[in-house]
Amino acid sequence: MQQTTNTILMIRPINFRMNEQTAVNNYFQEDLDLKNAEINAKAQVEFDTFVDKLKEVGVNVIVENDDILMDTPDSIFPNNWVSFHENGNVGLYPMFAENRRKERRDEVFIRLEKEGFIINNIIDYTSAEDEGVFLEGTGSLLLDRFNSKAYCALSPRADEDLFIEFCEDFEYTPIVFTAYQTVEGKRKAIYHTNVMMCLAETFAIICLDCIDDKKERRNVLKHLKEDGKEVITISEDQVNNFAGNMLQVRGKNDKRYLIMSQAAYDSLTEAQIDTIEKHCEILSSSLETIETCGGGSARCMMAEVFLPKKN
Known part of the structure; x- marks a missing residue:
């Protein structure tokens, strides 16, 4: 199985704005005073x-x-409703916000x-939406x-039982934890795993400070290290600048790139950049409006396509 792909699906926005239905538990969203x-x-x-x-x-x-x-x-964030796999399987996911459920469109498959x-x-x-149970694609699921x-960092948008069901269906070993961020002095669950953690072929970027439970933190680290990944830690402040996303x-020519926003890149230290660049080149782009209003960044915008191709 490949960890990286050359093909990315992206959805060009037509009605992008701050989504009032997701702002209730996406603490990265801010209202821009613009039409x-x-x-x-x-x-x-x-x-x-x-x-x-x-x-x-x-x-x-x-x-x-x-x-x-x-x-x-x-x-603009299609990775939350769909995932594409090497055996030709597609995962379709239950979404927390009602107006996000309309993003699942057959036209994409066609x-x-x-x-x-x-x-x-x-x-x-x-159908889990009917029970108020959610698992938002590769926002919730970080797939090695x-x-x-x-x-998977559990949250209102990542249900443990449904995560285990996904792992059984797709044959993954589940690694469960809870990740938090400080919001107005309180610890609240981070809405998506992929804002505090990134998995690449030979390294992982993770905010260990987000995992308050020491046993859970040790377990995540154990798995990353036994798979030979170099662990690059980031701070909560860097998470707020989308350095996990x-x-x-x-x-x-199969050259590897780590894709991130300009804000994420600007938040990294020289030492972190040097460590990443030992593994692959960095490509960044300014996503200021998308990050501020959408509360998501570069990774959320890219749905990886691993499907087989016709000969």
Whole structure:
């Protein structure tokens, strides 16, 4: 199994704004004092620049436009509702915010099949929404595809039982913990695992300070180290600058890149940058509007496509 892919699915926003339905437990979102049309226009510029940078280094980016009739302000973050796997399986996930459920669109699958990808089976967990149970794709699930391990920080958007069910269906070993951030002096569960942790082929970036339980922290570290990953720790302040929200992808000639936002890059120390660059090159892009209003960053915008291709 490959840990990294050369193909990324991205959704170009049409109605991007601060989503009032996700702000209740995404403490990274802030209200910009701008009209929605202005926010969307700025987000589109950031999106297009980001896509151009990825394409320049040889990443295969499949851009699908959002549907204007849907009113889906967070559609720019497709990794939360879908995951694509090497055996042709697709995971469909239950979403906390009702207006995010409309992001799941068959057009995306039709587009991938047109691009020559094979979808064998859709494993659909979305009926869990009826019970108020959620698991938001590779926002909640951090997949070590090579070692068949899945890391999950439990939160209102990541249910433990459903996570275990996913691991049984997709044959992953589950590693469960809770990650917290300080919000107005209180410790609150971080909404997605992928804002405090990133898994690459030979290294992992993680905020250990977010894992308050020492036993859970030791367990996560044990798994990372036994799989030979160099562990790069980041601070909570760096998490707030989206330094956990990164993704390793492959460009032309299979060259590896760690993709992150400009804010994430600017928050890193020289020593952290040097350590990352021992493993792969860094590619960053400014995502200021998307991060501020959406509460998500570079990794959230990229749904990795591992599906097999037709010969």
